[in-house]
Amino acid sequence: MSPCPDEFLEVVVMGAVLALHSSSDVLGVGVRWLPGSGPVEASSALRAFPLGRGLSNQLLSCIEQLLPADQWPQLTRLAVATGPGGFTGTRLTVVLARTLAQQLQVPLDGVSSFLLAARRLGIQEPTWLVQELPRRGVVAGLYGPAGTDGALTELELPRLFGPGTAVPPGAQLPATALLPDDVEQLLELSLLAHAQGLAAPWQPVLPLYPTSPVAGL
Structure with a gap:
């Protein structure tokens, strides 16, 4: 049975x-209707689809369960997780989000998946989020409060620490995605940017790949 039923x-x-x-x-997938729009009984909808390698074939149909394609022109802003993550999965959603933002001429917020996990975990002090990669080492990024308002931010972007290279000292937590909580x-974050009127051009939003396919060539 497909994880994406046909009903919209x-x-x-x-x-x-x-x-x-x-x-x-x-x-x-998450949709948040702005005040004065959408269904009366709810202002948001969140879903998680365990697609695995079926993402490329079912991405659009899953999105349409929450927001049918004929309503996409009504979008006022988009947001996408940029990774770190699998090459194919991350690339597909980033490309789709970039295309929609370009065609609809709306802002696109790109956010690291590690930062989303850090927010969900409620990190209160500088903490490394770590993801193990078999035979390659670990990918780690540093997160914690910064600035006068103490808002959680990305202190160091996720990067690869190869075998034998230690992550710098500090607290560590696994960078495990949890959906739909992270979406x-x-x-x-996207609604906050919308409320503040922040510009978010689609061009700089790219997948984050700490590992390189040409490393060692």
């Missing part, structure tokens, strides 16, 4: 934010 959510959307997260083997974090 029937709503009339006048303005919405769409968020996509596929940095693991689970696709997370909810993505929606919240």
